[in-house]
Amino acid sequence: MAVDFSEKIITDPVDINGFLVHFMDFPDSCPVCHFSISPEFILIHKKQFHLIEVLCGCPSNRCGSLFFAVYEYDSGSKSYWLSHCYPYSGKDKEFPEEIVQLSSDFVQIFNQAHHAEQEGLDRICGVGYRKALEYLIKDFATHLNPDEAEQIRKLPLQQCIQKYINQPEIKEMAERAVWLGNDETHYVRKWKDKDIKDLKNLIDLTVYFISMTLKAKKYREEMVR
Ligand SMILES: [Zn+2]
CATH class of the missing domain: 3.10.450 (Nuclear Transport Factor 2; Chain: A,)
Structure with a gap:
């Protein structure tokens, strides 16, 4: 008793x-x-x-x-x-400096989804992660193609990746993240054995490769032979 x-x-x-x-x-x-x-x-x-x-x-x-x-x-x-x-005050996920500079929207939206997940709202946080991913990819595409910002903004995410992202690692991870992200917004899941954890892993990988690309680009530009 x-x-x-x-x-x-x-x-x-x-x-x-x-x-x-x-x-x-x-x-x-x-x-x-x-x-x-x-x-x-x-x-x-x-x-x-x-x-x-x-x-x-x-x-x-x-x-x-x-x-x-x-x-x-x-x-x-x-x-x-x-x-x-x-009360639980959500813990922010930290991102590399290059990513914060590239897309503060991505960092903000990702962390809102992250807080929702920490509050146990695991059925809806995926939509937030999907939205964050869109900002990350489009801001990166715009960074590489500043003259085409307007087209990039209007293009569906999948097409934006196809057209503007050339680095194979980023392209392959981002595409898969979009597939899983779309599953979070649709009634029927296509990737039944994958979940929010996989979506976050793929976003992590996309962030990692974008961050590496930006760092390398910075040194190539700063140290010209
Ligand atoms: Zn305390």
């Missing part, structure tokens, strides 16, 4: 400490600043019979946020297990 504490809310530090022995695990990072921490336990709230919330404090001086750790009672082990923490 779940520990029966008579009070709905425990605030006495001694009682809180006494209660911690029923917890099987503790939050090991702050959901707001994402640093590794050992939180301070400020208050225990018995929400339902098998569900308690623990108000925690992040000890980091720069953050110092309050957050809740939600624990569920497991009758098998007769203890409380950490389910999740909230």
